[in-house]
Amino acid sequence: MLTRKQYELLMFINERIKEAGVSPSFDEMKEALDLRSKSGIHRLITALEERGFIRRLPHRARALEILKVPESASPSLAQPRGRGFSPSVIEGSLGKAGPVSRDVAAASLPDAANDSLSLPLMGRIAAGTPIEALQEESHQVTVPTSLLGAGEHFALEVRGDSMIEAGILDGDTVIIQRCDTANNGDIVVALVDNLEATLKRLRRKGDQVALEAANPAYETRIFGPDRVKVQGRLVGLLRRY
Numbered sequence: 483m484l485t486r487k488q489y490e491l492l493m494f495i496n497e498r499i500k501e502a503g504v505s506p507s508f509d510e511m512k513e514a515l516d517l518r519s520k521s522g523i524h525r526l527i528t529a530l531e532e533r534g535f536i537r538r539l540p541h542r543a544r545a546l547e548i549l550k551v552p553e554s555a556s557p558s559l560a561q562p563r564g565r566g567f568s569p570s571v572i573e574g575s576l577g578k579a580g581p582v583s584r585d586v587a588a589a590s591l592p593d594a595a596n597d598s599l600s601l602p603l604m605g606r607i608a609a610g611t612p613i614e615a616l617q618e619e620s621h622q623v624t625v626p627t628s629l630l631g632a633g634e635h636f637a638l639e640v641r642g643d644s645m646i647e648a649g650i651l652d653g654d655t656v657i658i659q660r661c662d663t664a665n666n667g668d669i670v671v672a673l674v675d676n677l678e679a680t681l682k683r684l685r686r687k688g689d690q691v692a693l694e695a696a697n698p699a700y701e702t703r704i705f706g707p708d709r710v711k712v713q714g715r716l717v718g719l720l721r722r723y
Contacts, residue, residue, distance in 0.1 A: 484533070484552065489628060490515055491526045492535055496548045505546040516631075598624050601657065603637040607671060609650055609681045610642020610700070625657055629718030634660040636714070638671065638681075645669070645681060648696035650719065656681065657718035662711065669716040675709050684712070 484492065494514050498506040508520045517523060527546070530536045539545035600622040623637050640654045648669060650656065664670045670684045672693055682693035685702075691710045694702045 484530075484535075486627065486630075487515060487522075488526055488529055488533075489552065491523070492530055492548070492551060493628075495536065495546055496551055499546075499548060599627050599630065599635075601625050601635050601637045603639065603655065605638060606641045607638040607656065607679055607681045608642050609640045609645040609652070609695075623655060623720065625718065625720065629657050631659055631717060635717070636660065637720070640681065644695040644697045644700045645683075646697050648683070650681070650696070650716075651721070653722065655720040655722075656716055657720065658714035659717045660714045662713070664712050664715050671713040671716075673711040673713050674703075674705065676711070679713070681716070 491511060491514075494511065495505050498504075498510075506514070508523050511523045512518075512520055515523070515526075527536065527538075531538060535548070535550055537547045537549055539547055601624075603621055603623050625635075625637070636658050637655050638658060640650055640652060640656055643652050650669075658671055664684050666684065666686050668684050669681065671679060672682055672684065673679050674693075680693060682695060682703075685692040685694050687704070689707055690704050691707055692702050692704045693710065
């Protein structure tokens with residue numbers, strides 16, 4: 483059984499080898515898993531090697547060989563922050579959603595990477611014209627834990643097309659990690675003036691906050707720092723076909 487971080491690193495290495503023919507550098511692995519030091523990567527690689535998932539090739543730089551992956555491996559992979567959000571789409575069976583949440587319920591993350599978790603679907607979020615922020619949990623959705631990080635998570639149904647160039651479509655369900663801060667360039671749930679909620683890319687310009695769409699048909703909206711509150715950061719996506 484792999485821990486979540488071991489699973490994320492294994493799948494990241496596997497995908498990078500498939501794409502580039504060479505394993506990622508330790509710096510790339512550290513950035514992808516949001517670790518502070520390379521020592522954490524060394525420990526994870528040693529654990530994967532001991533469990534028979536990878537092998538280090540001697541006398542070669544950046545030489546790792548994938549021996550096996552978990553049978554239930556998900557296509558959801560850790561991606562370096564600088565590359566922006568690239569959604570891993572998971573098919574799901576989702577029902578009707580209610581209004582947008584102002585507050586969310588907590589969800590605990592199991593240790594096993596192969597498990598799934600039920601998250602509260604807290605209503606609709608606007609990827610278009612912002613809509614009034616209300617509080618109501620409509621139902622639960624089941625999510626692979628490989629989409630999740632540490633902390634609390636919740637789900638929202640997307641309404642609108644302002645984020646289509648980021649791969650987020652009308653009717654998708656986004657998985658949100660609850661937080662009140664975010665990095666420049668993150669896609670966030672933003673509450674404007676405590677009245678309306680929207681899903682946009684966060685940009686800071688001096689003492690101003692810009693909410694940027696991923697669709698040229700929509701203008702970037704700019705606010706003073708006290709008008710926008712971050713309620714969570716996008717970490718995953720579910721899509722019904």
